[in-house]
Amino acid sequence: MSFSVNRNLGWGLVALGGLMLAALLADFLSPYDPIAQHRESAFAPPARLRFVDAEGRRHWRPFVYAPQTRERIYPLRLMVRGAPYRLLGVISCERHLFGVEEPARVFLLGSDALGRDVLSRLLHGARLSLTLAGAALLISLPLALLVGGLSGFYGGWVDYFCMRLIELFLALPALYLVIALRGALPLSLPPEKVFIAMVAVLGVFGWAGLARIVRGATLSLRRCEFVLAAESLGASTGRILFHHIWPNLAGIVFTQAALAAPGFILAEVMLSYLGLGVTEPLSSWGGMLAAAGGVHQLAAYWWNLSPGAAVFAANLTFYLLAEGLREYADPRLQSPD
Amino acid sequence: MLNGVKPLLFCCLLISAMAACRNGQSAPSLKKPNRLVISKSAGPRTFNRLLASDEQTNSITDCLMGRLVRINRQTQQPEAELATAWQTSADGRTLTCELRRDVVFSDGIPFTADDVVFTFQVLNDPAINSPSADPFDFDGQRVTAEKLDERRVRFVFPKPYAAAERLLDGVPILPKHLLEAIYRAGQFMEAWTPATPPDQIVGLGPFKLKEYVAGQRVVMTRNEHYWKKDSAGRRLPYLDELIFTIDPDRNTQLLKFRQGESDLLSPVNADDVAALLESEQAGRIKITDLGPSLIREILWFNLNDEKQPKSGHPLVDPVKLGWFKDVRFRQAVSHAIDRDAIARLVFAGKASPQWGFLSPGDKLWFNAEVKRYPHELESAKRLLADAGFQLRGAELFDAQGHPVTFTLLTNAGNTIRQKMSAMIQADLAQLGIKVNSATMESRALLATINDTLNYEACLLAVVSGDADPTSHANILSSAGLGHWWHPRQKKPATAWEARIDELIKQQASAIDPHERKKLFDEVQVILAEQQPFIFLASRHLIVAAKTEIGNLKPALLPDFMLWNCEELIRR
Numbered sequence: 040m041s042f043s044v045n046r047n048l049g050w051g052l053v054a055l056g057g058l059m060l061a062a063l064l065a066d067f068l069s070p071y072d073p074i075a076q077h078r079e080s081a082f083a084p085p086a087r088l089r090f091v092d093a094e095g096r097r098h099w100r101p102f103v104y105a106p107q108t109r110e111r112i113y114p115l116r117l118m119v120r121g122a123p124y125r126l127l128g129v130i131s132c133e134r135h136l137f138g139v140e141e142p143a144r145v146f147l148l149g150s151d152a153l154g155r156d157v158l159s160r161l162l163h164g165a166r167l168s169l170t171l172a173g174a175a176l177l178i179s180l181p182l183a184l185l186v187g188g189l190s191g192f193y194g195g196w197v198d199y200f201c202m203r204l205i206e207l208f209l210a211l212p213a214l215y216l217v218i219a220l221r222g223a224l225p226l227s228l229p230p231e232k233v234f235i236a237m238v239a240v241l242g243v244f245g246w247a248g249l250a251r252i253v254r255g256a257t258l259s260l261r262r263c264e265f266v267l268a269a270e271s272l273g274a275s276t277g278r279i280l281f282h283h284i285w286p287n288l289a290g291i292v293f294t295q296a297a298l299a300a301p302g303f304i305l306a307e308v309m310l311s312y313l314g315l316g317v318t319e320p321l322s323s324w325g326g327m328l329a330a331a332g333g334v335h336q337l338a339a340y341w342w343n344l345s346p347g348a349a350v351f352a353a354n355l356t357f358y359l360l361a362e363g364l365r366e367y368a369d370p371r372l373q374s375p376d
Numbered sequence: 377m378l379n380g381v382k383p384l385l386f387c388c389l390l391i392s393a394m395a396a397c398r399n400g401q402s403a404p405s406l407k408k409p410n411r412l413v414i415s416k417s418a419g420p421r422t423f424n425r426l427l428a429s430d431e432q433t434n435s436i437t438d439c440l441m442g443r444l445v446r447i448n449r450q451t452q453q454p455e456a457e458l459a460t461a462w463q464t465s466a467d468g469r470t471l472t473c474e475l476r477r478d479v480v481f482s483d484g485i486p487f488t489a490d491d492v493v494f495t496f497q498v499l500n501d502p503a504i505n506s507p508s509a510d511p512f513d514f515d516g517q518r519v520t521a522e523k524l525d526e527r528r529v530r531f532v533f534p535k536p537y538a539a540a541e542r543l544l545d546g547v548p549i550l551p552k553h554l555l556e557a558i559y560r561a562g563q564f565m566e567a568w569t570p571a572t573p574p575d576q577i578v579g580l581g582p583f584k585l586k587e588y589v590a591g592q593r594v595v596m597t598r599n600e601h602y603w604k605k606d607s608a609g610r611r612l613p614y615l616d617e618l619i620f621t622i623d624p625d626r627n628t629q630l631l632k633f634r635q636g637e638s639d640l641l642s643p644v645n646a647d648d649v650a651a652l653l654e655s656e657q658a659g660r661i662k663i664t665d666l667g668p669s670l671i672r673e674i675l676w677f678n679l680n681d682e683k684q685p686k687s688g689h690p691l692v693d694p695v696k697l698g699w700f701k702d703v704r705f706r707q708a709v710s711h712a713i714d715r716d717a718i719a720r721l722v723f724a725g726k727a728s729p730q731w732g733f734l735s736p737g738d739k740l741w742f743n744a745e746v747k748r749y750p751h752e753l754e755s756a757k758r759l760l761a762d763a764g765f766q767l768r769g770a771e772l773f774d775a776q777g778h779p780v781t782f783t784l785l786t787n788a789g790n791t792i793r794q795k796m797s798a799m800i801q802a803d804l805a806q807l808g809i810k811v812n813s814a815t816m817e818s819r820a821l822l823a824t825i826n827d828t829l830n831y832e833a834c835l836l837a838v839v840s841g842d843a844d845p846t847s848h849a850n851i852l853s854s855a856g857l858g859h860w861w862h863p864r865q866k867k868p869a870t871a872w873e874a875r876i877d878e879l880i881k882q883q884a885s886a887i888d889p890h891e892r893k894k895l896f897d898e899v900q901v902i903l904a905e906q907q908p909f910i911f912l913a914s915r916h917l918i919v920a921a922k923t924e925i926g927n928l929k930p931a932l933l934p935d936f937m938l939w940n941c942e943e944l945i946r947r
Binding site: 074075076078081152153154229230313314315318319320329330334335336338339 | 627630631647648650651714717720721722787788789790791794795797798799801802812813814815817
């Protein structure tokens with residue numbers, strides 16, 4: 040299959056790769072420490088990169104002014120020294136991709152109510168949101184494969200039992216349960232553990248829909264000739280599942296996984312809005328949106344809505360990927376253009 | 377598809393055109409009704425003021441009810457209402473009130489001393505468990521009311537009590553002729569619910585109930601029997617109608633006010649002021665900043681040294697409790713917090729740094745001469761070093777080598793507290809203290825700080841109900857429930873808490889206001905020195921009203937705008 044035929048998959052993979060790279064290198068790409076409060080520049084609007092100074096001279100390098108003064112220009116520099124961090128969690132480093140000299144600041148996406156750089160927080164938030172979606176999938180996918188696969192393969196009372204279990208999970212008011220579960224967890228959890236708890240909760244509630252799809256697909260594969268052939272040759276259940284059924288489910292499963300990921304990202308936004316997300320100082324897209332405030336504050340400081348755009352972009356990426364995967368897995372369904 | 381859209385669009389246009397015509401026709405003949413519209417976030421849970429426990433219900437039912445004495449919210453001094461005069465006995469234990477003559481209820485039946493005695497009988501009934509009864513309870517003993525004659529009532533206090541007449545502000549006088557039979561039948565709790573027909577709800581207030589549509593609005597009309605007259609002899613209230621519309625969402629309330637659908641907005645959030653400035657410049661509304669309100673943001677450490685009843689584990693990790701109990705640790709934390717930045721960033725500049733127990737808005741009792749803890753990291757570090765803490769690298773360790781860290785609890789979904797929490801985290805990180813923040817839904821949070829008590833530190837606010845020292849007893853006395861850093865102590869845990877207990881007791885029985893002020897000043901000095909509550913900021917109370925509303929006397933005590941609703945006028 041050529042790349043041009045499946046544009047969706049290609050673009051989806053490129054976009055996801057970009058997102059993941061941005062999340063991985065968040066420390067390096069962000070000009071400031073995401074929790075550093077520049078209290079004198081709260082709600083600073085997005086920095087204007089200039090090429091022409093107050094006297095009308097042109098500069099080849101973009102620059103900014105320090106707040107409330109036009110005396111000096113502060114050109115944007117690459118690979119500047121800034122807040123120390125550990126790149127990829129190991130390498131001690133204090134270079135950032137770009138920055139300006141103090142006292143000027145370059146908040147490309149503005150700053151929030153406490154003067155924290157929105158771009159830096161957004162990048163670190165991407166790390167959290169993507170990890171959350173990935174980790175929740177790692178819990179819900181195996182569960183779905185197991186329950187759905189067994190249900191579809193065996194049929195009979197196993198199927199009946201599994202289906203009722205799936206329906207039970209689908210029928211539960213997930214939001215309230217998630218809130219209750221979060222409320223039941225100990226109070227003084229450090230933010231990292233809250234994150235793990237959220238992953239567990241979302242994963243445990245996210246598998247049921249997937250499992251039903253897996254079951255349907257398994258049921259139809261079960262009756263395929265090659266499965267029947269393997270069975271009549273005496274292959275064990277495990278062998279049939281591992282070698283014949285699950286590999287053929289890959290297309291569907293990856294598609295469904297890509298479709299489920301946006302749900303997990305949105306769930307984080309929702310939990311944070313209810314105050315049940317990760318707490319300060321960790322930054323998350325949901326937390327940033329929740330802190331952005333009411334209608335009027337959003338209208339006045341619109342740049343605090345940028346996590347919304349990030350959620351949108353991430354979800355679009357996953358939908359593109361899902362569409363591409365679906366086409367890739369099932370060429371018959373392609374439109375004949 | 378498009379074919380379907382067109383007729384729909386046409387219909388919409390037609391309807392809006394019709395609406396426009398109707399507005400055009402009726403507008404010139406429409407006379408501005410003499411009424412006031414106020415948005416409330418919730419409807420009344422009851423029309424029985426004696427059973428009201430929430431702010432919205434209090435504020436609505438207060439317009440229907442009369443009381444013996446009213447605290448003038450602006451001067452914070454008591455004023456004569458249904459009682460024309462009162463006298464405290466020399467021993468401070470009895471208060472005799474002279475009742476106003478020729479006053480009738482909204483159904484035309486005269487008001488007498490029997491109504492007052494009946495009201496106190498209900499108030500003191502433990503089965504009724506009225507939220508208004510708390511101030512009248514003195515260690516299980518209640519204030520009683522006796523009828524001396526038709527026009528005089530005497531209140532007997534179990535203990536000497538200064539400023540006793542102020543308590544009468546919280547007691548609505550009920551009509552005995554209507555409610556006694558219901559009370560005797562044991563049905564008082566079911567009387568005057570939101571479902572009761574409006575004409576059965578009778579009071580001595582300036583308004584009477586006309587209609588209540590659940591979840592939508594409460595409509596009141598003027599009580600033509602109301603006793604108060606203005607200086608020109610005109611019978612009050614000036615307004616014909618008072619309408620409370622129910623809009624749970626704050627943004628909706630703000631939008632309605634901005635579009636002129638409601639007449640008052642109180643309080644206005646600091647963040648929302650900007651959205652109203654345009655209307656103010658156009659002269660349509662007036663925004664009033666009343667200065668520091670009686671809501672003070674506080675941070676405190678859990679100083680409980682007791683054990684959990686079931687598991688036997690200590691409520692607070694003994695290592696941490698050791699730090700928290702050290703006054704130098706609390707003072708260092710106080711020094712490290714940048715209160716000016718909190719006022720500027722969290723409250724958009726509409727707040728003042730708070731240093732002592734009382735807000736400056738508590739005009740008569742505020743003591744400005746208390747110890748302050750300005751934002752000085754060096755002072756904080758010196759205090760910590762004195763207490764044996766050591767800074768190694770960027771981390772603080774105690775004398776035994778434990779890293780200093782604690783969890784700060786606050787209520788979920790409250791962006792103000794969450795911002796403050798993040799700022800405190802950053803401020804204390806400069807001392808090497810690691811603060812984890814945790815949030816809890818409000819009810820669960822209250823249960824934690826009042827009952828289970830297994831937390832380390834908390835960020836919340838205290839609110840004063842009245843501007844009188846005795847009203848703070850619940851917070852200040854070591855046995856009090858609101859003594860959050862260590863509630864319900866059997867005997868005072870520290871010498872300074874014992875001293876505060878003593879001062880509170882002395883001021884309650886002192887009659888001379890200057891003496892009371894002196895005693896309460898000392899309480900404020902001790903609290904500032906010891907920092908059991910680390911006071912952070914008091915937000916300003918900001919209210920807004922249409923310029924056409926007259927006689928407004930906005931004040932810091934609730935209800936901020938409607939407390940003198942009988943005088944309000946529409947120009």
